[in-house]
């Protein structure tokens with residue numbers, strides 16, 4: 001098994017492949033599937049060079065970004081945010097949102113904002129509005145405001161549907177894994193880059209072993225290495241089990 005997995009012709013195959021290979025060579029013994037799985041799981045080079053895990057270890061915990069619309073507006077230095085916030089807010093308020101299927105502006109005032117462009121080249125609604133008397137205009141405005149509650153409710157429902165869709169899409173990929181105090185783990189080498197490319201292909205991607213010393217809520221862990229140096233708290237998605 002050793003020869004087949006890591007010997008001259010071994011390519012550090014996974015357990016099922018190793019089993020297949022050994023069988024192809026004409027060997028058979030009881031429990032050979034389990035032995036092969038265990039052997040390749042415990043192989044040291046395999047553990048340290050294994051690929052990053054891209055599956056999320058926990059269900060989605062949604063957070064709301066405080067200024068999501070400021071991305072791409074502010075210059076790199078981020079010093080000019082106070083000059084740009086007016087523009088950014090305006091753009092944010094008049095942009096159609098996928099989650100609510102409406103613009104934030106219309107959910108506050110009941111109608112869409114009149115854009116500067118519509119003043120220069122009158123749009124249909126501007127032309128209609130200008131033909132109305134003050135009285136008619138007021139009536140129209142009142143009707144719009146009466147419909148506003150319903151509009152908001154509809155937006156709320158659409159938002160809930162959207163979030164449910166988001167949760168389903170995310171949680172489909174979740175394969176829960178967790179660690180307990182005293183377990184041996186490997187951690188992704190820092191700085192944590194979980195893309196497919198790293199600078200040095202031959203440097204192992206995982207680092208350790210560490211011992212889990214404390215389990216926090218929300219999937220974070222405190223870990224200690226062999227010299228007793230603490231790392232963490234570290235998110236569970238950067239850890240995996242180590243088999244000595």
Ligand SMILES: [Zn+2]
Nearest residue numbers: 012043045046
């Ligand atoms: Zn191996």
